[in-house]
Amino acid sequence: MKIENNILKHYLKNVYFITGTAYAGKATMVKMLADRYDMIFCGENYHSQISDIVATPEVQPDICYVNNLTDWKDFVTRSPEEYERWIFSVGREAAEFEIAELISISREKTVIVDTNIPLDLLKEISDYHHVAVMLSPQSMSVERFFDRSDPDKLFLLNVIDSCDDPEAVMENYRRGLALINSKKHYDEFANSGFFTVVREDNGKDTREEVCDVIANHFGLC
Template identity: 70%
Template sequence: MFIENNILKHYLKNVYFITGTAYAGKSTMVKMLAEKYDLIFCGENYTCDITDKVADPDIQPNLCFMNLMNSWEDFVKRSPEEYEKWMYGTSDEVTGFEIAELISLSKDKKVIVDTNIPIDVLKEISDYNHVAVMLSPQSMSVERFFDRNDEEKQFILSVIKNCDNSEEVMANYKAGLELINSEKHYNEYAESGFFTLVRDNNEQDTRKEVCDKLAKHFGFVKGK
């Protein structure tokens, strides 16, 4: 079955998407906006409970990878190319789950989501004032990747540290992050035509300023 994009756009009219690169502040902004403007909050990987139950290895092999791997060491020891392919393959496979979930959640209330939906799909199913791109320089997205209290990322860090050759494994994992956050992928976001914010100052606390800019862009507040 195929659903036309104009139909999806109509049913997603209450959804506001934030996408972009790692360590750009997406998760923080989604949480702040949800709290400040009474929106339904959909954080990173919010569809996991659904995909764990429904995903089929024959249809969604990337989403099922972690359920089929032998150990978490297998996850962190993949080649950079395999990691990049898996990451973007997962985004493609989770798109249908996200769209279905967001249609369900947004029927009567606005939703703000840290999304994995690819940028080319967002162009088809949403509008300029419903999408924001947040970017960070590659050096920041790679070197500061684990500098957060994010439970999932701290678990991955612990797996790497417990490997016998942990320094080599970390170097390999960061090489994968470099591919995922490469200039090619960065430019796909930067040149998308969507409203874009770049995190270029890591010393000052700009959360309120960024939140206000996003709120204005999304139309949550009115202003010049």
């Protein structure tokens, strides 16, 4: 069954999307906007409670890759090119789970979501004033990727540290991050036609200022 995009856009009219590169502040902005405007908060990978159960290798092979891992060392030692391919494929496979979940929860209340739905799909199911792109310099998205102490990154650090040559594995993993956050992908976001906010690497706390800017773009003020 195929649901036409105009139908999806109608049912997603209460949903606001934030996407972009790593370390751009997406998670922070989604949480701040949810708190400030009493919106439903959907953080990164919010859909995984359903997709981890429902996804099948025949239909969603890259989502199922992680679920079927027997040794996480295989995850962190993949080639940078395979890691890049996998990341963007997972985003596309997960998009249908995201859309279904967002339709389910947004009927009575607005929703703000940290999303990996591909840009081409966002253009079909949403509009300019419901999407914001947040970007960070590659140096931040790669070099500071592990600076945050969230459970997923701590787990990956432990896996890398348990490898025979952790320094080589970390270097290999960072090359994958560099591909994911390469100029090619940065430019895809920057030239998407969506409203864009670029994080400056100047050490200043601009969270409230950026929150104001995105809230104004979304028409939440």
